[in-house]
Amino acid sequence: MATAISGPRVLLRQLRETMAEPLASQDRLDKIVDLIAENMHADVCSFYVLRDDGALELFATHGLKPESVHMTTLRLGEGLVGLIAAEAEPLSLENARTHPSFAYRPETGEDPFTAFLGVPVLRAGQTLGVLVVQNRDRRIFGEDEIEAMLTTATILAEMIATSDFDSLIKPGQDIDLRRPRTFNGTGFSDGIALGQVVLHDPRVVVANFIAEDTEQELRRLAAALDTMRVSIDDMLSHGDMQSFSDHREILESYRMFAHDRGWVDRLTEAIDNGLTAEAAVERVQNDTRARMMRSTDPYIKDRLHDLDDLANRLLRILTGDGHAVGTKELPENAILVARNMGPAELLEYDRSRLRGIVLEEGGATAHVAIIARSLGLVAVGQAENIVSMCEPGDDIIVDGPTGTVHLRPTPDVEQTYVDKVRLTAKRRAHYLEFRDKPAITRDGIEITLLHNSGLVADLPMLDDTGAAGVGLFRTELQFMIASKLPRLNEQVELYREAIRLTGDRPIVFRLLDIGGDKVIPYLRSAAEENPAMGWRSLRLALDRPGLLRIQIRALLQAANGGPLKILVPMVTDAWEFRQTRVVVNKEVERLRHAGEKVPEKLELGAMIEVPSLLWELDRLLPQVDFVSIGSNDLVMFLTAADRANPRVSKSYDPIALPRLRALRHIVDMSRRYGVPLTMCGELAGKPVEALALMSIGMTRLSMSPPSIGPIKEVILGLELEPVRKSVSAALLDGSDGVGIRELLLDWTERQNLSV
Numbered sequence: 191m192a193t194a195i196s197g198p199r200v201l202l203r204q205l206r207e208t209m210a211e212p213l214a215s216q217d218r219l220d221k222i223v224d225l226i227a228e229n230m231h232a233d234v235c236s237f238y239v240l241r242d243d244g245a246l247e248l249f250a251t252h253g254l255k256p257e258s259v260h261m262t263t264l265r266l267g268e269g270l271v272g273l274i275a276a277e278a279e280p281l282s283l284e285n286a287r288t289h290p291s292f293a294y295r296p297e298t299g300e301d302p303f304t305a306f307l308g309v310p311v312l313r314a315g316q317t318l319g320v321l322v323v324q325n326r327d328r329r330i331f332g333e334d335e336i337e338a339m340l341t342t343a344t345i346l347a348e349m350i351a352t353s354d355f356d357s358l359i360k361p362g363q364d365i366d367l368r369r370p371r372t373f374n375g376t377g378f379s380d381g382i383a384l385g386q387v388v389l390h391d392p393r394v395v396v397a398n399f400i401a402e403d404t405e406q407e408l409r410r411l412a413a414a415l416d417t418m419r420v421s422i423d424d425m426l427s428h429g430d431m432q433s434f435s436d437h438r439e440i441l442e443s444y445r446m447f448a449h450d451r452g453w454v455d456r457l458t459e460a461i462d463n464g465l466t467a468e469a470a471v472e473r474v475q476n477d478t479r480a481r482m483m484r485s486t487d488p489y490i491k492d493r494l495h496d497l498d499d500l501a502n503r504l505l506r507i508l509t510g511d512g513h514a515v516g517t518k519e520l521p522e523n524a525i526l527v528a529r530n531m532g533p534a535e536l537l538e539y540d541r542s543r544l545r546g547i548v549l550e551e552g553g554a555t556a557h558v559a560i561i562a563r564s565l566g567l568v569a570v571g572q573a574e575n576i577v578s579m580c581e582p583g584d585d586i587i588v589d590g591p592t593g594t595v596h597l598r599p600t601p602d603v604e605q606t607y608v609d610k611v612r613l614t615a616k617r618r619a620h621y622l623e624f625r626d627k628p629a630i631t632r633d634g635i636e637i638t639l640l641h642n643s644g645l646v647a648d649l650p651m652l653d654d655t656g657a658a659g660v661g662l663f664r665t666e667l668q669f670m671i672a673s674k675l676p677r678l679n680e681q682v683e684l685y686r687e688a689i690r691l692t693g694d695r696p697i698v699f700r701l702l703d704i705g706g707d708k709v710i711p712y713l714r715s716a717a718e719e720n721p722a723m724g725w726r727s728l729r730l731a732l733d734r735p736g737l738l739r740i741q742i743r744a745l746l747q748a749a750n751g752g753p754l755k756i757l758v759p760m761v762t763d764a765w766e767f768r769q770t771r772v773v774v775n776k777e778v779e780r781l782r783h784a785g786e787k788v789p790e791k792l793e794l795g796a797m798i799e800v801p802s803l804l805w806e807l808d809r810l811l812p813q814v815d816f817v818s819i820g821s822n823d824l825v826m827f828l829t830a831a832d833r834a835n836p837r838v839s840k841s842y843d844p845i846a847l848p849r850l851r852a853l854r855h856i857v858d859m860s861r862r863y864g865v866p867l868t869m870c871g872e873l874a875g876k877p878v879e880a881l882a883l884m885s886i887g888m889t890r891l892s893m894s895p896p897s898i899g900p901i902k903e904v905i906l907g908l909e910l911e912p913v914r915k916s917v918s919a920a921l922l923d924g925s926d927g928v929g930i931r932e933l934l935l936d937w938t939e940r941q942n943l944s945v
């Protein structure tokens with residue numbers, strides 16, 4: 191009959207000594223299993239490592255037949271060992287043979303053994319192997335023994351990740367940790383990027399796993415927990431949440447977890463078993479990550495994510511590892527990988543080295559995706575669990591059109607992509623062929639194609655695409671990348687440069703559209719429950735007219751007597767537009783008074799992106815010089831589905847009947863009042879969506895520059911009139927028949943359009 195373990199702390203110390211000894215890999219592993227068996231009073235201790243082919247290979251054993259080492263394998267899910275690996279949960283059995291998953295392996299000679307305890311070897315939530323102890327006699331392993339095994343497994347995980355097992359692995363095989371992985375996400379952009387992983391929020395590297403002084407480690411944990419709790423309370427009470435998170439709700443749940451006895455007890459227990467405070471956090475975090483990856487309940491997943499974030503925060507406090515976004519050295523072809531990030535955070539990185547961005551969350555019309563596109567980055571979202579699966583510096587391929595991400599690609603996958611990149615270059619060359627051709631349909635309807643832009647750096651692309659001008663210049667981007675509020679002269683300089691680079695083509699400057707997810711770090715405002723519907727954009731501008739006046743002044747000065755187009759974002763009621771016009775007129779008068787040049791032609795337009803305005807167009811349109819539809823916000827508000835949250839937004843097709851009817855209403859009204867109308871939301875840049883817009887009579891489309899070529903190709907091959915007729919009929923027909931998208935797809939096939 192086995193007795194209680196002699197103490198995991200003793201074992202950990204012995205393990206540390208063994209790891210420091212100059213031993214060959216196999217000898218070291220053999221010694222480790224001997225030590226664990228002795229310490230656990232077990233007759234058997236076996237260590238299985240998960241290979242890249244999904245087999246768990248016996249790497250070392252004390253007690254089973256030595257010839258079974260590197261011979262015995264179990265598949266994931268097969269036998270007790272496979273079950274533990276697949277579920278990432280410990281399994282303790284008084285009599286292993288009676289368990290339905292028991293798989294007998296005669297070559298191991300395990301017949302005499304009855305009691306069984308196995309634990310997963312986890313790192314960042316991933317299963318890397320399984321550690322097992324067995325006894326001849328029946329025995330019930332206690333909670334403390336399970337915990338001791340899990341603690342030991344933490345050390346083994348680190349060993350798998352950092353040791354050189356090459357000499358133990360058969361040729362052609364590798365350990366699972368280095369396995370190539372593919373993620374099927376959602377593409378946010380065109381293009382393909384090959385590069386190296388840069389983790390936006392890198393995991394803290396725990397260097398020291400085994401404690402010298404347990405009491406001291408407990409004190410370190412207590413102090414770190416205190417620091418963390420105080421900082422969370424501070425953030426909650428000051429409303430200063432931008433540096434950490436946008437949502438009060440998340441902070442509240444952090445606070446709840448930070449005080450959660452169960453969590454703290456588990457951390458304490460891991461230290462009691464001989465780990466350092468940081469290794470204890472890592473050990474508990476591993477379980478959380480493992481559960482997070484396996485949970486399918488979105489609510490539970492979110493909470494586990496919160497807990498994971500919190501553990502990271504605690505690790506940073508313990509290791510003093512600060513988190514300096516964007517300042518780190520980037521490799522030449524950096525691909526950022528993150529759970530999520532705000533647009534401002536993305537803009538902090540050195541853009542000359544960034545090639546792509548991969549997010550676990552994020553929707554195609556989230557601002558971070560829009561900015562990624564405007565920076566020419568290849569972007570993919572919804573790549574589930576990728577952060578835990580990759581290490582900084584790993585090779586990675588991001589495929590925008592399919593939304594696929596290949597982590598640690600095999601050489602043939604890599605070669606395929608090298609070829610694809612060549613092909614993309616060919617496609618670009620193909621688009622270049624008709625760059626100078628006007629965008630006119632086969633039946634003679636001219637479409638004006640424009641850029642959405644926001645950084646001076648992407649304006650020279652106008653020459654590559656042959657677009658007619660800039661339909662939307664998002665001026666807030668300059669504010670988002672600045673460390674402090676840009677002064678009047680800095681703004682003048684930027685707008686002047688933008689006008690210079692656009693040449694004699696038109697450029698539409700949109701007034702500051704900040705708030706929501708466009709956070710400006712130095713313009714703090716109180717936390718809001720629903721920032722997208724909060725104090726943002728024009729609302730903020732009219733409440734703070736100083737900011738608005740300076741921007742208008744800068745635009746007028748930059749125009750230097752030339753023409754100027756200003757677009758007013760987020761107009762909700764027509765009076766807001768009137769009020770903005772008053773501010774603009776005052777600034778013009780001021781300029782005239784000072785004897786300076788006023789624009790030869792000043793046009794002021796309104797964005798239509800708040801649904802309420804659709805029923806006030808008869809008041810708005812007589813006052814405006816032009817209008818522009820912001821479909822990203824308009825569709826979000828029409829469907830009450832957050833544009834940044836694909837879980838909800840993906841259910842509502844922006845060109846389905848109700849949305850297209852709303853857009854058609856705007857087209858009809860603008861025509862009635864003779865007001866030029868442009869679409870500047872992301873819809874215009876997608877072929878089928880652009881076809882929908884043209885079919886309801888829109889002729890001015892503004893999009894991110896890489897979309898110009900593909901959209902122009904559609905236009906050049908299109909006979910629009912029949913499509914118009916059929917879509918018009920469908921919009922009138924209230925019956926629940928064929929959807930608009932299906933209808934349009936049918937037309938693209940009939941007319942052989944490449945969409």
Ligand code: PEP
Pocket residue numbers: 560662664703799819820821822823824870871872
């Ligand atoms: C829109 O809402 O469609 C739009 C163009 O503005 P933004 O994406 O900057 O909110």
Ligand code: MG
Pocket residue numbers: 799820822823
């Ligand atoms: Mg908008």
